Amino acid sequence: MGELLLFYLIAALMVAAALSVVGSRLPIYSVLSLLVVMGCQAVFFVMLHAYFVAAIQLLLYAGAVLVLFLFVIMLLQLSPEAVAYPRLLSRPAIGITAAFGLFLILRTVFFRSLAQEPPLADLSRPHSTVEAIAHALMTKYLLPFELTSLLILAALIGAVTLAKQQASDSRLKR
Amino acid sequence: MLTLTHYLIVSAALFAMGIAGILIRRNILMILLAIELMFNAANLAFIAYARAWADLGGQIAVFFVITVAAAEVTVGLAIAILLSRQLNTLNADEVSRLKG
Structure with missing residues (x-):
């Protein structure tokens, strides 16, 4: 029960931060929001028992890639009008409608394909240690x-x- | 009860928002950020499936996706800096030199 509550909390935070990534006017706010998304993602990875990938996510994505973004944005010194506004007035409406349609399609596909899904909690065997990943990476x-x-x-x-x-x-x- | 579907719905929402970002924003940096968002959505789906079927392949795939994303960001940001230096713009609509 506590896990479900944590999931909804993190999911709400993640979706809000993702909306902020797409919608905020200044790129620097978008990058910092993406940092929040990455953090929530790492929490999800830990909840899914993918500890190594969670560490990689924080170190490589949040640590290296986003810092690179921050450097470039600070280097470029974007003027406010360089943060381009859409040319056509109808463009955001079209984009949002298309994206929402895509979300509905994906949701339907996931629900259809998962009629016989295994519940996540049933798997108790720890299989995703760093050792197992290293072994798979070096052989298969x-x-x-x-x-x-x-x-x-x-x-x-x-x-x-x-x-x-x-x-x-x-x-x-x- | 937390199931695979929960994670997949969040993944689908993130992916849709990334698509919306690419369609709405015209700044090249914002488009790159939206692409990162979509990478994250795909990674979440990979990890959720890897957990559900107790298969390590999904985690390996995420490892490769993160590597490819890092390489892509390096080159993409270098191109963005070149664009702003040489064409004085970051608007994707104004960069049309390849049209000839």
Whole structure:
């Protein structure tokens, strides 16, 4: 019973923070709201017994990715009109209607596919230790794990190339 | 009784809000943030399914998704900085150079 109460509390906080991410005028408020969403997400992961992923979520997402966002936003010094307003007046209405329709479709699909779902509390076997994840990562999922390093290398080189281009292009452009 | 459906509904709500953010906002930074929101929704669904079927694959998938998201954000933010320096705008509608 207490778990259900905690779930509804965290879910309400998460949805409110997500609305703030999408709706707030200043990007910095959006980033800080996204931080709240990440925190709630980590709580959900712990409730679902995914401890390693919860730690990764806080360290990598909330710690690294969002700080990167904050750095960029502070670096760019956005003027108020740079926070663009929609061109067409009807655009938010269309977007919100489309998104709500998508939510209804997803909800229906989930309800249909889960007629025989197993209740979460029935599983008592602890299977998601760090050791088990490391074992799966090094045996069954070894190839994607190695390819990830290639992806990170590509992103690294891409970011450096973009930054260097900026330095050499500045005299060409203006 | 807390069931898998609870988590999936929250995941669907987050995903829908991410889509709404992409459709409504025109600032490139806001679009990237909405994409992060959708990544989170997918991660929540992965973890919920991994728990329900006692399968570790879902957690591994989330591990990879987080890695890919970090790489995507690095390049995306570098492009955003380039846009603001060279075109003086962050409005996605005004960046139409690829149209030729």
